[in-house]
Amino acid sequence: MSNRFSTGCLFLCGALFFIASDAAAEDDDSAAGEAFFESRIRPVLVKQCYECHAGAKVEGGLRVDRRSTIRKGGDRGPAVIPERPDASILLTAIRHADPDLQMPPKGAKLSAKVIADFRKWIEMGAPDPRADGDGDSGEDSDWAGFEAARDHWAYQAATESSPPIVDDSQWPRGDVDRFVLAALKDNDLRPSPDAEAATLLRRLHFDLVGLPPSPKSLKNFMSTVAAKGMDSALPDEVDRLLQSPHFGERWGRHWLDVARFGESSGGESNVTFPYAWRYRDYVIEAVNNDVPYDRFLTEQIAGDLLPCDSDKERARLLTATGFLAVGTKNLGENNDAKFKADLVDEQIDALTRAVMASSVACARCHHHKFDPFSMEDYYALAGIFASSKTYFGTFVSPANNRGGDPLVLPRVPGQQVFHKSLTPEKFQKLKAQFAELAEVRAQIDAAQAARFAGKEPAKTFTLQEVLGNIWRMGPVEGKLETLDENGKAVPVAMGVLDDKVLNVPLLARGEIGREGEIVPRAFPQAILVNDAPSIPREQSGRLELAEWLTNTQHPLTSRVFVNRVWKHLFGRGLVATVDNFGTSGAKPSHPELLDTLAVRFTNEGWSLKKLIRTLVLSRTYRQSSTFESASFQKDPENQWLWRMPKRRLEAEAIRDAMLVASGELQRTPVAGSLVATKIGDKPVSLIGLNRNLPKDLDGSLHRSVYLPVIRDRLPDVLSLFDFAEPSLVTGEREQTNVPVQALYLMNSDFVQARARAMAAKLEKEARDDKQLVQRAFLLCLARRPDEDELQRSLTFLQAGGDLAAFSFCQAMLCTAEFRNLD
Incomplete structure (x- = not known):
């Protein structure tokens, strides 16, 4: 359907047809599905099922260590039927729904969270990367994972290549274009024409700051292009956007996806993290300040171990370590050793997926099946994180069994503190109450x-x-931990500090209580880095781990980051599987270009802004998204970049664009978070029981990056438009097109309120209906209506009665063109 505004858009029911389509089933072999299986399903199978149902042991005829056999099942029939959890015998068994079939047969029933994970896995289509012949009995004597490192491209050091010589010297604007043009020619393709200036400006604004260009910005840009040409106008516009404070809000949110940022623990005891917002603000500030990526990573991994010359810098560096603290936690766990092991596992998984696009956490129970990470590598890293204490700021209550101290920050002028101080009388009373309870304890x-x-x-x-x-x-x-010796509230955050330094034992099958040999702290052995730092005896090794990851010879760190940036700007990574650079991931479409960008990125100071500037000033980025049949037949996935792909805007950009169109967007940053201000350190912090949270979490008029990210209870606009799952490292969000999105646009209070405000704004500013329509198109689509659109819109307004302007504005916000980017 055309992106142009049509008569059907003027009727709200028409919006349904712009959006609705059947949701596609998830691909069994998708990277997200494989990651879910490796992190949530396989460890449980190994620990709970392999003893009786793996290798030569096939009680009941059921073997669960292969993809084919777990689906085939045993004497009772198929154990797993993809997308049909209630028909899957495995789920029936672990739920104890049949008194004659209860698994595991010894010990307690699996937790509700684990059972929910298995249900979700089956609903996803039971993705299972194990080959049919890939038996896994828990024995890894024939493991050959290190062989993967010898030849796999991602484990070799990146090398810069000279750009190819191309026949067309007029089209390229730099080396990026030369690599792309050469690949197009090799595949009998040619680049698309340049996009129109207005289209390019809208693309640039959404990509760099996540907001549409104002009519004034559009007018100025068009004038500059007409007077000086695109080659002069575009760099000036790019530089202006890179200096905007909204740049950090846009690109900081991309990193928060990768950092699995959330403001609650998730799981059965979904308890709030009232201090998580400090880490969010740290990320936005760091991105705006263009903190070099190697330093950015080091601060988040080991900020507490870095030198600083002021309390302000110390507070900033401590807050940065929130990266290691904001992940999910099973606060209902009673076993101290298991809770600590799971916490460390989550940190290893998050860090290695985020930075290396490879999860070493897959080696907790067995050597990695596809990549060169052994169990020894896993427990060597586990010792680094086990030598640190994680401060996450919860307290024991009927809702959860785990308390995590908050990380106290130095006092800095202007610091926001949302938990309250106590009067001397109340403070003394609280201390007396604690002393009495401590005596009973x-x-x-x-x-x-x-x-x-x-x-x-x-x-x-x-x-x-x-x-x-x-x-x-x-x-x-918990309350006393947020107060000083005088009862005054102290600034606190989430983060980590070095604790008792120790090496940990390798656990057979990852099971607590099955300790083997002690594994010295170290880095994965298959990735060779020149002059790798040694881990000091008196520190955890987190600082050295950061140095190892940011070494210019590390084959993954810069490649992965450059690929993530490329994906956000071009819709698809040079490596399509942005979160998987392992042997089961995709190969790069332009390997020389990826390596050259990665090497230059490190050589030029690890600057995100420089990298983005290089990419958006390329002729490749300027291409139109016009469909061309012959090119599509040769390259339907556009991996050779013969055009810019059309892209659906992210949930935040759609919501923020509505606020811009209505004139209501409050551009100043939010102080804290709804979680901090509405719940804070109140005793009832369990999400499902707390009455302080409003039903409508979308209601703020600030940018969407400041909306609460509560696991399992996201604001509607985020959950409906494919927000990143805050429990997982997400470099690429899913993109669905389902009827409920249309229903939200037509019926939600938020969208209707924006339409009313937009109508009131336009009726006040416009001299007549013609100007109202023209301004509506400029605000929503960054262009003027063509003659047909104008006449149809005027006809609707003149026949629509008192609510015509409101209905017209809501229809504009519901159009496909509004929520899509050319």
Whole structure:
């Protein structure tokens, strides 16, 4: 359907046909599905099922260590039927839904979270990267993973190539274009014509700052292009946008996707993280300041170990380590060792996926099946993170079993603190209450110690008394941790600090209690880096890990980042699987270009802004998105870049563009977060029970990057328009086109309020209906209506009655052209 505005758009029901289509089933072999299987499903199978249903052991005829056999099933039929969880016997067994079929047969039923993961996995189509012949009995004697590092392109050091000589010397504007043009010629393709100036400006504004250009910006740009030409006008516009504070909000959000940023723990005990917003603000500020990427990573991995010359810088560096703290946590876990191991596992998974697009966490229970990461590599990294303490700022309550101290920051003028100070009287009362509860706790501990020693305790306590003490003490202790010695609120954040330094043992099949040999802290052995730092005995090794990752000889770090940036600007990465550079991922379409960009990126100071400037000033970026049949037949996926792809805007850009069109966008940053201001450190922090959170989480008029990111309860606009799953590292969001999106655009209070405000604004500013229509098109689509669109719009307005302007504005916000980018 044409992107141009048509009569059908004037009727709100028409918006449905612009959006609605059947949702495509997820690809079993997708990178996201494989990542979910490796992180959530395979470890459970190994630990809970392989003893009886793997290798030569096939009780009940069921073997679960192969993709084919788990689907074939055993004596009772198929164990897993993709997309049909209720018909899958495996799910029935682990749910204990059949009294004659309960797995695992020994011990307690699996947790509700694990069962939910298996249901989700089956609903996804049961993606399973294991080959049919890939038996995994837990034995890895024939593992040959290191062989992958010898030949796989991603594990070799990047090398810069001379740009190819091309026949057409007029088209390229730089080396990027020479690489692209040479590949096009090799594949019997040619580039598309340049996009129209207005189209290019809209593309540039959304890509760099996530907002549409204003009518004034459009007018000025068109005038400059007419007077000086595109080669002069474009660099000036790019430089202006790169200096905008909105640049950090746009590109900071891209990193927050990768950093799996969230403001609650997720899982069964979904408890809020009231201090997570500080990390969000750190990211936005760092991106705006163009902190070099190598330094940016180092601050997030080991900011607490870096030198600083002021309290302000110390607070900033401590906040940066929030990267390691904002991930999901099973706060309902009772076992201390398992909670710590799972916490470390999540940190390893997040860091290696984010920076290397390869998960070393897949080697927790077994050597990585496809990539050169052994269990020894995993536990060598685990020692680094186990030698650090994670501060996540929750307290024990009836909702969760885990408390995590908040990370106290130095006081800095102008710091935002949302939890309250106490009066001297209330502070003394709170301390007295804590002392009383602590005394009871000591008595409980003494009674337990006496029982273990076979003695009669001096005082006995009922289970209700024990739990009551724990649940009352948690909130009191949590509140005291946010106050100084005078009861004044102290600034706190999420983050990490070095703790007791230790090496950890390798766990057979990743199981707690099955400790093997101690593994010295180290880095993955298959990735060779010249002059790799050694880990000091007295520190965790996080700083050295950051130095290893940011070494210019590291084969993955710069490649992965450059590829992520390329994907955001061109719609597809040079490596299509942006989160998977392993042997099961895609090969680069332009390997010499990727390597050259990666090498230059590091040589030129790891600057994100320089990299983006180079890419958006290329002729490749200027191409139109016009469809060309012959080129499409040769390259339907556009991997050779014969045009710019049409792209659906992200949820945040769609929402922010509505606020711009209505004139309501508040461009100043939000102070804190709804989670911090509405819940904060109140005792009831469980998401499902808290009455302080409004039902409508979309309601703010600030930019969408400041909306609350509560796991399992996102604002509607984010969840409906494919926001990144905040529990997972996400370099590329899914993109769906489903009827519920159309229903949201037509019926949501947020969209209708923006349409009313936009109508009121236009009716006030426009002299007549013709000018109203023209300004509406400029605000929403960055262009003027053609004659047919103008006449149809005027006809609708003149026949629509009192609500005509409102209906017209909502229809404009519902058009496909509004939410898509040419």
